[in-house]
Amino acid sequence: MAFEQKVNDFMAKIIAKNPGENEFHQAVHEVVESLIPYIEENPHYSEAKVLERIAEPERVILFRVPWLDDKGEIQINKGYRIEMNSAIGPYKGGLRFHPTVNLGVLKFLAFEQVFKNSLTTLPMGGGKGGSDFDPKGKSDNEVMRFCQSFMTELCKHIGPNTDVPAGDIGVGGREIGFMFGQYKRIRNEFTGVLTGKGREWGGSLIRPEATGYGATYFAEYMLNAKGDSLKGKVVTISGSGNVAQYACEKVTELGGKVVTLSDSQGFIYDPEGIDEEKLAYVMHLKNVKRGRIKEYAEKYGCEFHEGQRPWGIKCDVAMPNATQNEVNEEEAKTLVANGCFVISEGANMPSTPEAIAVYADAKILYGPGKAANAGGVAVSGLEMSQNSLRLSWTREEVDNRLKQIMKDIHATCEKYGTEGDFIDYVKGANIGGFVKVADAMLAQGVV
Numbered sequence: 430m431a432f433e434q435k436v437n438d439f440m441a442k443i444i445a446k447n448p449g450e451n452e453f454h455q456a457v458h459e460v461v462e463s464l465i466p467y468i469e470e471n472p473h474y475s476e477a478k479v480l481e482r483i484a485e486p487e488r489v490i491l492f493r494v495p496w497l498d499d500k501g502e503i504q505i506n507k508g509y510r511i512e513m514n515s516a517i518g519p520y521k522g523g524l525r526f527h528p529t530v531n532l533g534v535l536k537f538l539a540f541e542q543v544f545k546n547s548l549t550t551l552p553m554g555g556g557k558g559g560s561d562f563d564p565k566g567k568s569d570n571e572v573m574r575f576c577q578s579f580m581t582e583l584c585k586h587i588g589p590n591t592d593v594p595a596g597d598i599g600v601g602g603r604e605i606g607f608m609f610g611q612y613k614r615i616r617n618e619f620t621g622v623l624t625g626k627g628r629e630w631g632g633s634l635i636r637p638e639a640t641g642y643g644a645t646y647f648a649e650y651m652l653n654a655k656g657d658s659l660k661g662k663v664v665t666i667s668g669s670g671n672v673a674q675y676a677c678e679k680v681t682e683l684g685g686k687v688v689t690l691s692d693s694q695g696f697i698y699d700p701e702g703i704d705e706e707k708l709a710y711v712m713h714l715k716n717v718k719r720g721r722i723k724e725y726a727e728k729y730g731c732e733f734h735e736g737q738r739p740w741g742i743k744c745d746v747a748m749p750n751a752t753q754n755e756v757n758e759e760e761a762k763t764l765v766a767n768g769c770f771v772i773s774e775g776a777n778m779p780s781t782p783e784a785i786a787v788y789a790d791a792k793i794l795y796g797p798g799k800a801a802n803a804g805g806v807a808v809s810g811l812e813m814s815q816n817s818l819r820l821s822w823t824r825e826e827v828d829n830r831l832k833q834i835m836k837d838i839h840a841t842c843e844k845y846g847t848e849g850d851f852i853d854y855v856k857g858a859n860i861g862g863f864v865k866v867a868d869a870m871l872a873q874g875v876v
């Protein structure tokens with residue numbers, strides 16, 4: 430049977446079993462395209478139906494999250510936890526609070542997480558969860574009451590040796606704090622059940638920075654493999670949240686110039702570059718004041734492009750750091766036509782399949798999210814290790830480990846993705862992430 434027919438047959442079954450879950454279909458399709466040729470060369474995987482099993486969550490937990498708003502009115506949200514795969518360790522992956530959250534989005538994220546966590550070399554399975562709750566515009570007390578209600582149910586299903594959630598879109602230090610407090614109160618135990626905790630209560634240094642730093646290190650390693658570096662490069666970044674902020678910091682530190690940031694209302698273009706002082710303003714604006722990126726343009730007198738994404742701005746390196754499917758085919762073509770030759774994805778699945786095809790045709794350096802943004806979960810894994818040891822490592826120690834992990838992920842992509850003088854990072858990450866999980870599943874029998 431032709432390769433394409435095999436992919437289509439596999440996908441037809443996935444679509445029939447998971448109707449309407451478009452993002453999940455997209456994520457599985459991308460992985461299956463890389464894996465089917467590899468599995469054909471290694472038929473013990475297909476005989477054991479490893480791919481079919483990996484695409485089915487081990488467990489899906491769905492629950493009601495009722496809470497009282499500041500007016501005393503009852504609000505009801507949906508709560509989810511997808512426990513995707515525990516072959517190589519406890520389920521691990523973030524919680525997302527955003528109105529667009531649904532089962533298909535979380536299943537795509539959990540599926541990607543399985544491969545990503547495997548790539549880090551740390552013993553972590555894959556999971557993801559969250560809610561359609563929107564923290565934007567809510568008071569701290571409302572966010573707290575929501576988090577407490579969410580954790581009242583979730584705490585029955587997670588634990589430091591079972592499932593260890595972290596943050597994602599809409600879940601930062603504040604939300605992790607409220608959820609950790611509620612878990613501790615109900616379970617009467619102080620354990621590393623969540624990562625991304627505050628420094629004083631079990632958090633790791635560099636965890637807030639880890640995803641953005643990691644995606645920047647990954648860009649640097651892709652460039653190094655070509656005898657180049659980030660120094661002097663113009664970089665466009667989307668998003669202005671956790672990942673975008675620390676990517677901006679690290680790019681600047683490594684000698685690059687970041688010229689854009691965005692949020693869901695539009696992007697700012699600052700051709701002078703977003704330096705340390707301007708970034709401090711963004712961090713205060715976004716993390717404390719919880720304002721809009723437009724205010725940056727008003728403060729520094731630069732352009733604000735309402736309702737647009739930054740991919741029309743000329744750059745050498747682009748880092749999509751906001752959300753899924755935020756670079757489409759047209760935008761990818763514009764990036765390439767404008768000379769962009771490196772894409773390092775801090776976000777999960779930010780490029781559409783058509784955009785990825787454009788990068789592949791142009792043979793630019795393309796680091797897909799599951800490799801490029803694995804630094805966040807890697808440092809979460811290091812936070813778990815520190816919690817188990819009841820020790821805190823220094824900033825330098827954690828950062829050095831993060832750099833080494835990103836370097837190792839790059840090497841894995843190189844090992845499985847090299848084709849002549851070109852590294853196919855998508856193929857490298859998919860096969861590299863798969864092998865370890867698949868071998869563990871085979872060793873553990875039909876489970």
Ligand code: NDP
Pocket residue numbers: 596597598599600601640668669670671672673691692693694750751752753775776777802803805806
């Ligand atoms: P934050 O909530 O801190 O920031 C998200 C940013 O993206 C905000 O600027 C937000 O703008 C923007 N954004 C979110 N949704 C949309 C949308 N639908 N359209 C346009 N802009 C949007 O999240 P993070 O920085 O933590 O996460 C960003 C990405 O990185 C996500 O894809 C996440 O899965 C991924 N990631 C995060 C990790 C982490 O450790 N935090 C680890 C690995 C990956 P606005 O405020 O207007 O909504």
